[in-house]
Amino acid sequence: xxxxxxxxxxxxxxxxxxxxxxxxxxxxxxxxxxxxxxxxxxxxxxxxxxxxxxxxxxxxxxxxxxxxxxxxxxxxxxxxxxxxxxxxxxxxxxxxxxxxxxxxxxxxxxxxxxxxxxxxxxxxxxxxxxxxxxxxxxxxxxxxxxxxxxxxxxxxxxxxxxxxxxxxxxxxxxxxxxxxxxxxxxxxxxxxxxxxxxxxxxxxxxxxxxxxxxxxxxxxxxxxxxxxxxxxxxxxxxxxxxxxxxxxxxxxxxxxxxxxxxxxxxxxxxxxxxxxxxxxxxxxxxxxxxxxxxxxxxxxxxxxxxxxxxxxxxxxxxxxxxxxxxxxxxxxxxxxxxxxxxxxxxxxxxxxxxxxxxxxxxxxxxxxxxxxxxxxxxxxxxxxxxxxxxxxxxxxxx
Amino acid sequence: xxxxxxxxxxxxxxxxxxxxxxxxxxxxxxxxxxxxxxxxxxxxxxxxxxxxxxxxxxxxxxxxxxxxxxxxxxxxxxxxxxxxxxxxxxxxxxxxxxxxxxxxxxxxxxxxxxxxxxxxxxxxxxxxxxxxxxxxxxxxxxxxxxxxxxxxxxxxxxxxxxxxxxxxxxxxxxxxxxxxxxxxxxxxxxxxxxxxxxxxxxxxxxxxxxxxxxxxxxxxxxxxxxxxxxxxxxxxxxxxxxxxxxxxxxxxxxxxxxxxxxxxxxxxxxxxxxxxxxxxxxxxxxxxxxxxxxxxxxxxxxxxxxxxxxxxxxxxxxxxxxxxxxxxxxxxxxxxxxxxxxxxxxxxxxxxxxxxxxxxxxxxxxxxxxxxxxxxxxxxxxxxxxxxxxxxxxxxxx
Numbered sequence: 001x002x003x004x005x006x007x008x009x010x011x012x013x014x015x016x017x018x019x020x021x022x023x024x025x026x027x028x029x030x031x032x033x034x035x036x037x038x039x040x041x042x043x044x045x046x047x048x049x050x051x052x053x054x055x056x057x058x059x060x061x062x063x064x065x066x067x068x069x070x071x072x073x074x075x076x077x078x079x080x081x082x083x084x085x086x087x088x089x090x091x092x093x094x095x096x097x098x099x100x101x102x103x104x105x106x107x108x109x110x111x112x113x114x115x116x117x118x119x120x121x122x123x124x125x126x127x128x129x130x131x132x133x134x135x136x137x138x139x140x141x142x143x144x145x146x147x148x149x150x151x152x153x154x155x156x157x158x159x160x161x162x163x164x165x166x167x168x169x170x171x172x173x174x175x176x177x178x179x180x181x182x183x184x185x186x187x188x189x190x191x192x193x194x195x196x197x198x199x200x201x202x203x204x205x206x207x208x209x210x211x212x213x214x215x216x217x218x219x220x221x222x223x224x225x226x227x228x229x230x231x232x233x234x235x236x237x238x239x240x241x242x243x244x245x246x247x248x249x250x251x252x253x254x255x256x257x258x259x260x261x262x263x264x265x266x267x268x269x270x271x272x273x274x275x276x277x278x279x280x281x282x283x284x285x286x287x288x289x290x291x292x293x294x295x296x297x298x299x300x301x302x303x304x305x306x307x308x309x310x311x312x313x314x315x316x317x318x319x320x321x322x323x324x325x326x327x328x329x330x331x332x333x334x335x336x337x338x339x340x341x342x343x344x345x346x347x348x349x350x351x352x353x354x355x356x357x358x359x360x361x362x363x364x365x366x367x368x369x370x371x372x373x374x375x376x377x378x379x380x381x382x383x384x385x386x387x388x389x390x391x392x393x394x395x396x397x398x
Numbered sequence: 399x400x401x402x403x404x405x406x407x408x409x410x411x412x413x414x415x416x417x418x419x420x421x422x423x424x425x426x427x428x429x430x431x432x433x434x435x436x437x438x439x440x441x442x443x444x445x446x447x448x449x450x451x452x453x454x455x456x457x458x459x460x461x462x463x464x465x466x467x468x469x470x471x472x473x474x475x476x477x478x479x480x481x482x483x484x485x486x487x488x489x490x491x492x493x494x495x496x497x498x499x500x501x502x503x504x505x506x507x508x509x510x511x512x513x514x515x516x517x518x519x520x521x522x523x524x525x526x527x528x529x530x531x532x533x534x535x536x537x538x539x540x541x542x543x544x545x546x547x548x549x550x551x552x553x554x555x556x557x558x559x560x561x562x563x564x565x566x567x568x569x570x571x572x573x574x575x576x577x578x579x580x581x582x583x584x585x586x587x588x589x590x591x592x593x594x595x596x597x598x599x600x601x602x603x604x605x606x607x608x609x610x611x612x613x614x615x616x617x618x619x620x621x622x623x624x625x626x627x628x629x630x631x632x633x634x635x636x637x638x639x640x641x642x643x644x645x646x647x648x649x650x651x652x653x654x655x656x657x658x659x660x661x662x663x664x665x666x667x668x669x670x671x672x673x674x675x676x677x678x679x680x681x682x683x684x685x686x687x688x689x690x691x692x693x694x695x696x697x698x699x700x701x702x703x704x705x706x707x708x709x710x711x712x713x714x715x716x717x718x719x720x721x722x723x724x725x726x727x728x729x730x731x732x733x734x735x736x737x738x739x740x741x742x743x744x745x746x747x748x749x750x751x752x753x754x755x756x757x758x759x760x761x762x763x764x765x766x767x768x769x770x771x772x773x774x775x776x777x778x779x780x781x782x783x784x785x786x787x788x789x790x791x792x793x794x795x796x
Contacts, residue, residue: 024583024598025598025601025602025605028602028605028606029606040587042765043592043762044587044589044591044592045589045590047762049692049760049761049762073590074578074579074619075577075578075579075590075619075642075691076577076578076579076580076590076591076619077578077579077590078589078590093691093692094577094579094592094691094692095579095590096589096590130760130762134758135758135760135762135763135764135765136765142765142768143768150602150606150768150795151599151600151602151603151606151697151795152599152697152764152767152768152770152794152795153768154598154599154601154602155595155596155598155599155602155693155697155764155767156595156764156765156767156768157598158583158593158594158595158597158598158599159583159592159593159595159693159764160593161583161584161585161586161587161593162583163583163584179473179474179492180472180473180474180475181472181473181474181475181492181493182474185422185556185557185559185560185561186559186561187559188559189438189442189559191442191443191476191494192443192471192473192474192475192476192493192494193442193474194441194442194492194557195556195557195558195559196556197553197554197556197557198553199556200422200423200552200553200555200556201549201550201552201553201556202549203423203552204423204426204548204549204552204553205549207423207426208426208427208548208549221472221473221474293473293491293492294447294491294492295553295557299549299550299553324749325749351722351723351749351750352749360532360533362447362528362533363447364441364445364447364528364533365533366533366550366553366554366557367440367533367534367540367554369550369553369554370540370541370548370550370551370554372550396550397548397549397550
């Protein structure tokens with residue numbers, strides 16, 4: 001199956017998770033599930049934006065003016081009396097401007113001695129005053145449902161008094177590593193064995209998307225064990241990811257197990273390199289991704305198929321990482337039988353992006369990935385691309 | 399003080415934190431504090447990259463060949479016997495290639511009936527075999543100290559058997575919000591009061607940099623309370639951030655408190671808008687940032703001065719966010735007295751970046767920030783810039 005069609009199938013079968021109330025700090029990097037409107041005017045009162053003196057601007061024309069200082073207002077305080085012509089009140093940044101005053105002159109621009117203030121310039125009405133409701137009015141819609149919450153939005157919600165926020169739930173991802181060749185990462189590798197690195201790479205990938213992750217660890221290549229693991233995973237998680245076990249080998253039981261559970265298998269192979277033997281199935285509103293066993297294939301298929309599904313479930317709109325033109329600095333090869341995601345280092349220079357070879361593109365070559373920050377895409381049917389040619393590329397882990 | 403000089407002073411006084419052993423999953427988004435070398439060959443044995451049959455390539459020339467299938471090796475297993483001429487062994491992806499074999503032919507390319515295998519093409523030596531140590535040799539340096547650990551690096555470290563990793567410590571940041579005008583975010587705002595949004599914005603900013611954060615909450619504008627808070631914060635944290643209280647108002651005690659504690663005040667004002675009244679001090683190897691009280695000033699000075707210090711402490715090399723040329727789509731104004739960081743929405747189109755006005759640049763205008771994804775920098779001395787002009791800009795929260 002062609003990559004874009006496979007991705008469409010994945011996304012068409014992915015539903016956005018419902019909302020839940022979370023604390024404001026927990027809402028960071030999540031998506032609003034409801035509109036937010038303001039319950040106050042912001043600022044809630046006419047506010048001084050400077051340390052200075054509040055006065056009537058009409059009292060200042062040209063030349064030198066003397067005012068009587070009748071009081072002082074610090075931030076957090078207010079003055080009940082209205083100020084009269086010829087009077088000034090000392091005021092701190094953020095404090096409420098007293099009734100009668102319509103301007104604040106900065107402390108650096110005046111001379112104060114005892115109760116006398118001397119002003120040397122004309123002040124315009126409104127100077128250094130943030131008007132009540134100038135930023136936001138009571139009842140204004142501030143954020144629409146679907147807004148992704150960054151530090152700035154968290155700060156804004158705090159200023160609006162939202163201690164709890166309605167956000168889309170975060171998907172729970174269950175990891176299953178299959179393969180009798182796998183040993184835990186702190187074990188010695190004996191003949192025929194490899195360490196279970198996919199569990200760690202996948203955990204890190206999910207964490208960076210702000211998803212919840214739980215690993216069932218290594219499951220033996222055995223029908224019943226895999227059946228039990230997948231069945232429990234569908235009960236417990238929103239997305240189940242297996243790695244290993246979806247090739248055509250004699251001991252790959254994933255497809256059989258999915259059928260027995262009653263999952264709806266949507267595809268079992270995609271024209272992508274690395275990562276061809278990738279299975280996607282649904283069971284009720286749960287998703288199953290059967291990724292290959294080789295680490296580069298696992299990361300590649302996660303990025304192309306799983307990451308967009310996780311983002312969509314969270315309510316995010318920026319689901320697909322943008323491609324852009326990349327000029328090759330090295331020659332690259334492909335078999336031409338599938339769309340080839342070639343892992344490279346992309347550098348920007350003078351507004352252009354350039355791709356440098358980082359070595360072996362074997363589906364096993366995790367080391368190449370650690371030296372890369374992006375991919376270039378060699379189209380199906382193309383076997384050789386040369387330095388100087390331009391391909392579409394994108395950054396990884398975005 | 400000029401911005402770049404102020405930033406140099408901050409970074410020259412920031413020391414990279416020492417290393418500590420952390421679990422592999424905790425090492426994500428942290429920086430290696432020691433070199434990592436491989437304790438194994440990877441792959442640890444000659445490994446089949448396909449499901450197929452292992453055989454001697456010299457047994458295949460042109461035409462049709464018959465082999466005797468003498469066994470089967472699944473992933474995780476191995477075969478003790480050496481295979482002889484005319485023999486083939488069924489092998490799964492990832493399994494160890496048996497002695498005597500030097501090629502694997504894919505299962506899709508052969509016919510097997512009972513013990514007889516028919517091969518229809520010549521196979522070259524090494525086909526579909528990943529050689530022992532092909533990716534990494536025992537003793538090879540894999541990552542140098544200073545490497546930032548992404549999901550790919552976490553996967554690689556797992557495959558190398560590193561269950562624990564030596565990473566630079568993550569700084570602990572203490573937040574102090576000063577100001578009698580502040581109320582907690584779930585309180586009603588009465589006359590003269592505002593909600594303490596800076597604590598939440600700063601917490602979110604630190605969390606997104608993977609730093610530890612602890613807030614002391616709202617501290618009253620009172621010498622003794624501020625003194626005690628800052629003193630304790632220096633004992634407990636690596637970086638102390640206060641917001642509010644560094645202007646020239648009568649109730650701004652931060653500078654006085656820093657002197658009493660014996661901190662070394664490096665600067666108290668920077669030619670930056672928003673955010674001029676920013677204080678930086680050191681106390682032993684601890685850093686103190688006194689940020690202004692207005693939310694846009696807080697975020698701006700955090701991004702320009704605090705974020706680089708946090709990144710440096712963690713051992714990161716990518717400390718400064720890169721600037722790039724941005725073409726203005728709207729006119730913008732500045733007072734010209736300081737370098738003006740104007741918050742805008744930057745959109746990419748055809749390889750160029752364009753800046754759109756998002757409204758008020760008042761240091762209070764948190765709402766503008768929530769609509770922005772970047773800044774453009776209007777140089778000191780420039781009062782007006784017009785649509786069509788090009789300025790330097792950058793993305794925020796990177």
